[in-house]
Amino acid sequence: MSRGLNRYAILVACATFFLIIAGALVTSHDAGLATSDWPRSNGQFFPKMVGNLFWEHGHRMVATTVGILTIGLLIFILAKESRSWVRKLGVFALLAVIAQGLLGGLTVKLMLPLAISTAHATLAQLFFCTTVSLAIFTSRSWMNATPIAEEKGSLPLRYLCTAALVTIFLQLIIGATLRHSATWDKQLPTELILAHVGGAFAVTLALGSTGITVLRRHKGISFLTRPATVALTLLVVQLILGLSAYLVRAASPNDPQPLNPMVGVTVAHVACGALVFVTTIVLTLRVYKVMPASDSAIDLSARPLES
Amino acid sequence: MTKQTKVWLALVLGLSLLALGSACTKKGEETTNKSDAAGPKVVYKGATGTVTGVVAFAGTPPAAKKIDSSADPVCAQKNPTLETEDTVVKDGKLANVFVYIKDGTTADGKKVGDFQWDPPSTPVKLDQDGCHYRPHVIGIQTNQKLSITNSDPTQHNIHPTPKKNPEWNQSQPNGAPTIEKTFTVSEVLIPVKCNQHPWMKAYVGVMKTPFFAVSAADGTFTMTGVPAGTYTVAAWKEGGANGTEKTMQVKVDANGSAKVDFSFGEAAAAENKGGLQMMPALEFPMMGRSH
Numbered sequence: 001m002s003r004g005l006n007r008y009a010i011l012v013a014c015a016t017f018f019l020i021i022a023g024a025l026v027t028s029h030d031a032g033l034a035t036s037d038w039p040r041s042n043g044q045f046f047p048k049m050v051g052n053l054f055w056e057h058g059h060r061m062v063a064t065t066v067g068i069l070t071i072g073l074l075i076f077i078l079a080k081e082s083r084s085w086v087r088k089l090g091v092f093a094l095l096a097v098i099a100q101g102l103l104g105g106l107t108v109k110l111m112l113p114l115a116i117s118t119a120h121a122t123l124a125q126l127f128f129c130t131t132v133s134l135a136i137f138t139s140r141s142w143m144n145a146t147p148i149a150e151e152k153g154s155l156p157l158r159y160l161c162t163a164a165l166v167t168i169f170l171q172l173i174i175g176a177t178l179r180h181s182a183t184w185d186k187q188l189p190t191e192l193i194l195a196h197v198g199g200a201f202a203v204t205l206a207l208g209s210t211g212i213t214v215l216r217r218h219k220g221i222s223f224l225t226r227p228a229t230v231a232l233t234l235l236v237v238q239l240i241l242g243l244s245a246y247l248v249r250a251a252s253p254n255d256p257q258p259l260n261p262m263v264g265v266t267v268a269h270v271a272c273g274a275l276v277f278v279t280t281i282v283l284t285l286r287v288y289k290v291m292p293a294s295d296s297a298i299d300l301s302a303r304p305l306e307s
Numbered sequence: 308m309t310k311q312t313k314v315w316l317a318l319v320l321g322l323s324l325l326a327l328g329s330a331c332t333k334k335g336e337e338t339t340n341k342s343d344a345a346g347p348k349v350v351y352k353g354a355t356g357t358v359t360g361v362v363a364f365a366g367t368p369p370a371a372k373k374i375d376s377s378a379d380p381v382c383a384q385k386n387p388t389l390e391t392e393d394t395v396v397k398d399g400k401l402a403n404v405f406v407y408i409k410d411g412t413t414a415d416g417k418k419v420g421d422f423q424w425d426p427p428s429t430p431v432k433l434d435q436d437g438c439h440y441r442p443h444v445i446g447i448q449t450n451q452k453l454s455i456t457n458s459d460p461t462q463h464n465i466h467p468t469p470k471k472n473p474e475w476n477q478s479q480p481n482g483a484p485t486i487e488k489t490f491t492v493s494e495v496l497i498p499v500k501c502n503q504h505p506w507m508k509a510y511v512g513v514m515k516t517p518f519f520a521v522s523a524a525d526g527t528f529t530m531t532g533v534p535a536g537t538y539t540v541a542a543w544k545e546g547g548a549n550g551t552e553k554t555m556q557v558k559v560d561a562n563g564s565a566k567v568d569f570s571f572g573e574a575a576a577a578e579n580k581g582g583l584q585m586m587p588a589l590e591f592p593m594m595g596r597s598h
Binding site: 029030031032033034035036037042043047048050051052053054111184185186187253255256257258 | 378474475
C-alpha cells in the first residue's frame with residue numbers, strides 16, 4: 001500500500017467533484033454553446049473568458065486538468081499497485097475520462113442533443129464514482145478491514161446497499177435528463193419533474209432504510225456507520241435542495257437571465273446528489289468488503305480498523 | 308487484452324469517430340431540407356391593396372427588468388442601462404409585435420400562399436450592438452438572406468432555435484465577417500439567442516409571402532401589395548412559452564387600404580371579449596406553423 005498513491009487518488013477525486021460543479025455551472029448558466037467550436041473556444045485555446053465563455057471554457061480547463069491528473073493516477077497505480085483489479089480500474093478511469101471528454105465535445109458540436117448531454121452528465125457521476133473507489137481501495141482502512149457478520153435471518157446489508165445504489169443512480173439519470181431537457185428560460189417538462197419527485201421518494205426509502213439498518217445493526221463500527229451517517233445527512237440536505245431547486249427553477253423563465261439564486265441552488269443540488277451517490281458507494285464497498293456473501297463462521301467480535 | 312478492455316476500446320474508438328465526423332460538419336450545414344418552394348407556381352398579377360394598423364397595449368405594461376451585464380465588462384460599459392424588451396410600450400402603443408397574414412384567399416378565391424412570392428434580393432439585417440440584438444423582432448421571407456453583424460468590441464454567438472428550420476450556432480468575435488444565412492421553411496417565430504450573453508434575445512418571423520410587418524415604436528405597421536381578398540391577420544407578441552397571438556379578419560379591396568388594430572395586455576383581454584378573436588391552435592399549411 002502506498003500512502004502517496006492514496007493521497008493522490010483523493011486529490012483526483014476532489015478535482016473530479018470540482019469538475020462536476022464546473023459542469024453544473026455550465027448547464028445552469030446555459031453556457032454549453034457559448035462557443036460553437038471544440039476543443040478550442042472561438043478558435044483559441046486561451047480565449048478571453050468573458051460572459052458565459054468563462055463557464056464553458058473554464059469547465060474545459062478543469063476537465064483538461066482532471067484528464068491530466070487521471071493519466072498521472074494511472075501511472076502512479078501501475079507503478080505502485082500490485083492488485084490487478086485495481087490496475088484495471090485505473091485503466092477504466094482513464095478510458096472513462098477520455099470518453100467523457102469526447103461526449104463533451106460531441107454535445108457541443110451537435111448542439112446539446114438531450115441524449116448526449118444526459119450521457120455526459122451521467123458518465124461524469126460514474127467517473128466520480130471510479131475515482132472515489134480508487135481512493136477507497138488504496139486506503140489503509142480498506143487494507144486493514146476485517147470481516148464482520150450479518151445478523152442471522154435478516155436481509156443482507158449487501159442487498160440493501162446495492163438497491164440504494166441502483167436507485168440513486170437511476171435518480172441521477174432522471175435528474176440529468178430533467179436538467180438538460182430545458183434551458184433556464186423555459187419550463188421543465190412536468191412528466192420529468194414528476195419522475196424525479198418519484199425518484200426522490202424511492203431514494204429516500206432505499207437509502208433511508210439502508211442507512212438506518214447500518215446504524216441499528218452495526219452501532220460502534222465507524223467503518224460502516226460513518227458513511228451511513230454522512231449519506232443520511234446528505235440525503236436530508238439533498239431533499240431540501242431539491243425542493244428549493246424546483247421553486248427557483250419554476251420562476252427562472254420570468255427572469256431576464258440566469259440569476260445567482262437559481263444557479264447556486266441548482267448547482268448545489270447537482271453537487272449534493274453526486275455526494276449522496278459516492279457516499280453510498282463508499283458504504284456499499286465497505287459492506288461488501290467486511291461482509292462476505294456467506295456469513296457462516298464469522299467472528300462477531302472482529303472489528304475493522306478505523307478509517 | 309481482456310474482454311472488458313476490448314469493449315471500452317471499441318466504445319472510445321466509436322466516440323472518437325463520431326466526434327471527428329461532427330467536427331468535419333460545416334457550420335450552418337442544413338440537416339433538414341424541407342422547403343416551402345415546392346412545385347411551379349404562378350406569380351400574382353391582380354389588384355392589390357394595403358393593410359395598416361396600430362398595436363396598442365391596454366392597461367399598465369409590466370416594467371422592464373434591468374439586466375446585469377457585468378459578466379462582460381464591454382457590455383456593462385457600452386450599454387449600462389440594458390433592460391428587457393419583451394413589452395416595449397410608449398403612450399399606450401406596443402412595439403415589436405410581428406403582424407402577418409396568416410391565412411386567406413384572394414378575390415378570385417385562391418389561397419394567397421399558392422402564388423409564387425420571390426424573396427427580395429436585399430438582405431434583412433440583424434446587428435449585435437450594445438449586447439442586444441437590433442432589431443429585436445424581424446420578419447424575413449423564406450430564402451431571403453439574413454445578414455448578421457457584430458458592432459460590439461466583444462465576442463457573440465448567434466444561435467437560432469427553430470423547430471422547422473435547421474438549428475445552427477455560430478460564434479462571431481468582434482471584427483469577424485458578416486454572417487449570412489437563409490431559412491427555407493416558414494416559421495413564426497424563431498427565437499434567436501446568444502449563449503455568451505444569455506439575456507440577448509431576438510425573434511425572426513420567416514414567411515413564405517412578403518405580407519408581414521413589425522410594429523414600430525408608435526405601434527403602427529403597414530403591409531403593402533396585399534392581393535385583394537379576405538384574410539386572417541395575426542399579431543404575435545413575445546412572452547410566455549410560445550408568445551401570444553391574436554387574429555382578426557380583414558377584407559382588402561383593390562387599391563384600397565384596410566385597417567386592423569390589435570390590443571394586448573390584461574385590460575385588452577378583459578375589454579375585448581368577443582371583439583378580438585383569440586384563435587385556437589391551428590395548423591395552416593400556407594405558413595407551416597401551429598400555435
